Amino acid sequence: MRGIDFILKRTAFALITVFVAVTFNFVLFRALPGDAITNLSKVPGASPALRAELTKEFGLDKSKWEQYLVYLRQLATGNLGVSFSNQEPVTSVLFHAIGNTIPMVLMGTLFSIIFGTITGVLAAWKRRTVRGYGSVWLALGFYSLPTHFLGLMLLLLTAGYLPRGGRVDEFLFNPGLVAHWVDVGKHMLLPSLTLGLVLYGQYTLVVRSAMLETLGEDFVLTARAKGLPDRTIVLRHAFRNAMLPVITLIALSMGYIVAGSILIEKVFSWPGVGRLVSQSVDRRDWPVLQGTFLILTISVVFFNYVADLLYYEFDPRITT
Amino acid sequence: MSATLENEPGVETGSSAQRLRTAVWGILKDRPSAIAGAVMLAGFVLVAVFAPVLAPHGIHEIVGPPFSTPGAYPPLGLDDGGGDILSLLMWGARISLTVGFAASMVAILVGGTIGVAAGFFGGATDTILMRITDYFLAIPDVPLMIVVAAIWGPSLLHIVLVIGLLLWTSTARIVRAQVKSVRERVYVKRARALGAGNARIIFRHVLPQVAPLLVANTVLTIAVAIFDETALAFLGLSDPSKISWGKMIKNATESAAISAGAWWTIVPPGICVALVILACTLMGQALEDALNPRLRVAHLAARGFRLLPRTLRDDA
Numbered sequence: 001m002r003g004i005d006f007i008l009k010r011t012a013f014a015l016i017t018v019f020v021a022v023t024f025n026f027v028l029f030r031a032l033p034g035d036a037i038t039n040l041s042k043v044p045g046a047s048p049a050l051r052a053e054l055t056k057e058f059g060l061d062k063s064k065w066e067q068y069l070v071y072l073r074q075l076a077t078g079n080l081g082v083s084f085s086n087q088e089p090v091t092s093v094l095f096h097a098i099g100n101t102i103p104m105v106l107m108g109t110l111f112s113i114i115f116g117t118i119t120g121v122l123a124a125w126k127r128r129t130v131r132g133y134g135s136v137w138l139a140l141g142f143y144s145l146p147t148h149f150l151g152l153m154l155l156l157l158t159a160g161y162l163p164r165g166g167r168v169d170e171f172l173f174n175p176g177l178v179a180h181w182v183d184v185g186k187h188m189l190l191p192s193l194t195l196g197l198v199l200y201g202q203y204t205l206v207v208r209s210a211m212l213e214t215l216g217e218d219f220v221l222t223a224r225a226k227g228l229p230d231r232t233i234v235l236r237h238a239f240r241n242a243m244l245p246v247i248t249l250i251a252l253s254m255g256y257i258v259a260g261s262i263l264i265e266k267v268f269s270w271p272g273v274g275r276l277v278s279q280s281v282d283r284r285d286w287p288v289l290q291g292t293f294l295i296l297t298i299s300v301v302f303f304n305y306v307a308d309l310l311y312y313e314f315d316p317r318i319t320t
Numbered sequence: 321m322s323a324t325l326e327n328e329p330g331v332e333t334g335s336s337a338q339r340l341r342t343a344v345w346g347i348l349k350d351r352p353s354a355i356a357g358a359v360m361l362a363g364f365v366l367v368a369v370f371a372p373v374l375a376p377h378g379i380h381e382i383v384g385p386p387f388s389t390p391g392a393y394p395p396l397g398l399d400d401g402g403g404d405i406l407s408l409l410m411w412g413a414r415i416s417l418t419v420g421f422a423a424s425m426v427a428i429l430v431g432g433t434i435g436v437a438a439g440f441f442g443g444a445t446d447t448i449l450m451r452i453t454d455y456f457l458a459i460p461d462v463p464l465m466i467v468v469a470a471i472w473g474p475s476l477l478h479i480v481l482v483i484g485l486l487l488w489t490s491t492a493r494i495v496r497a498q499v500k501s502v503r504e505r506v507y508v509k510r511a512r513a514l515g516a517g518n519a520r521i522i523f524r525h526v527l528p529q530v531a532p533l534l535v536a537n538t539v540l541t542i543a544v545a546i547f548d549e550t551a552l553a554f555l556g557l558s559d560p561s562k563i564s565w566g567k568m569i570k571n572a573t574e575s576a577a578i579s580a581g582a583w584w585t586i587v588p589p590g591i592c593v594a595l596v597i598l599a600c601t602l603m604g605q606a607l608e609d610a611l612n613p614r615l616r617v618a619h620l621a622a623r624g625f626r627l628l629p630r631t632l633r634d635d636a
Contacts, residue, residue, distance in 0.1 A: 259551070297458075
């Protein structure tokens with residue numbers, strides 16, 4: 001059967017990728033020469049006894065293979081280790097951060113999908129007109145700006161009107177529920193807008209080329225020969241077909257969203273996953289960095305997997 | 321013997337470097353945006369090369385009071401340490417462009433080798449190499465760069481290697497597809513029948529055909545590499561002793577330039593990065609479109625049908 005086969009194949013690929021990522025994560029952090037955990041026992045003036053103690057405590061006296069098995073077993077129970085900087089379990093630190101990141105990223109992504117699609121279709125439809133060129137150049141402009149630079153520019157432009165960073169105003173005394181969420185919304189506006197604008201440029205270009213490609217297909221010629229108005233051809237015939245590759249590309253840009261949110265959250269001190277990455281880099285907090293990297297990889301793999309399935313669902317031509 | 325081969329229709333004569341130059345130039349000259357990109361990029365490279373002559377001040381020279389505003393004398397103002405922004409931009413161009421070019425060279429070398437090997441040998445080699453490529457494509461590259469750069473420690477060489485070793489995947493896929501089609505062409509089969517070995521076929525017959533596409537890919541990769549350098553610098557993972565555009569942005573944010581309203585410490589390096597990315601994108605996409613065999617007829621073209629190349633990539 002067409003469906004089962006495809007889903008099995010994709011699921012197997014996703015699972016293997018996650019497994020490779022998990023293993024890679026182990027090798028990266030522990031098996032390299034001069035690795036991070038060994039550095040921990042290099043406290044200045046550490047006695048050999050302390051070193052042995054530390055090595056034993058972190059299980060570094062075991063063979064790499066045994067360490068790997070321990071790592072896998074702990075991972076299976078959701079144990080990602082303990083943060084070096086505040087002794088909290090990495091899992092709870094991560095959950096907290098993810099909860100903050102998702103609304104911010106979601107708002108920015110929605111913004112860019114809606115506006116990117118509109119201008120992308122316009123740019124392809126009105127190609128070789130002022131509007132067409134305008135949309136392309138605007139998109140290219142936003143696409144070229146480094147994410148954190150765009151964020152910093154927005155900060156400079158809105159100085160005095162919008163909060164500069166963080167998620168809530170620390171000095172609001174006992175705000176009501178509405179006041180609290182208005183406050184959060186105000187803080188979220190700039191980070192979301194930055195992500196939205198950067199992605200907007202990318203999506204416009206992607207939608208535009210998908211549309212151009214579809215407009216070159218034979219069925220568009222047929223529709224035109226039938227005497228359908230341009231409007232119907234573009235919106236009813238071409239647009240629906242052009243959306244197929246766009247779904248995949250939006251899912252594939254998850255990696256880009258992740259990268260963007262690391263920079264954006266640093267600019268705006270938004271307490272999410274991205275800030276966790278930059279903080280744990282600054283503090284050399286390896287367990288947190290390792291856990292975050294794992295979660296980011298798994299989520300990117302997951303979204304690619306979902307995109308594959310969606311694509312398959314929407315496009316009956318795919319058989320493998 | 322080789323003369324008859326080279327005179328086969330469709331195979332141009334002349335040295336391969338010459339052929340590549342004509343091919344690349346032929347594509348660029350009909351596209352104004354590509355020319356604009358090429359001119360911008362060339363301008364930045366020239367400024368970087370001649371920075372010691374052009375820059376009015378040295379990197380560590382203190383020119384005046386911190387955060388002096390732009391005006392007649394320091395044309396772009398001074399940074400938090402009283403350094404001249406214009407001079408720093410010129411010196412920074414050297415590091416930023418070096419990282420961009422070197423990292424994309426690494427990426428092209430790795431991606432090209434894997435792509436050629438997978439496409440040319442096919443079979444199990446192809447399957448294994450493409451699987452590896454798929455896994456690398458699935459792993460988010462910027463976080464991986466951050467992790468590796470953090471573990472290796474900050475240095476220019478590490479940054480180049482980290483960026484280069486993670487950017488090769490798209491090159492490998494594009495090159496593989498192209499090599500696969502070149503491999504099946506008659507003149508390659510004829511060369512093989514005449515006793516040419518794999519090495520000769522790859523270097524004499526396959527690579528020259530793939531080279532223009534590699535150039536297009538290199539140019540696009542430079543843009544990504546420079547963006548990645550800026551990002552890594554912003555996270556404090558670049559070489560602390562080297563000034564790049566990314567480092568300038570980072571320094572400005574750390575020295576409270578935002579709250580001081582000193583926009584001139586951030587805007588110039590940011591604009592420079594954006595212009596280089598724009599230049600590379602314009603140039604690389606024009607090249608890639610022209611080389612992409614799938615030329616399309618746009619049926620909505622208002623007057624009559626004309627051949628329109630897809631002007632922007634669809635396979636990001």
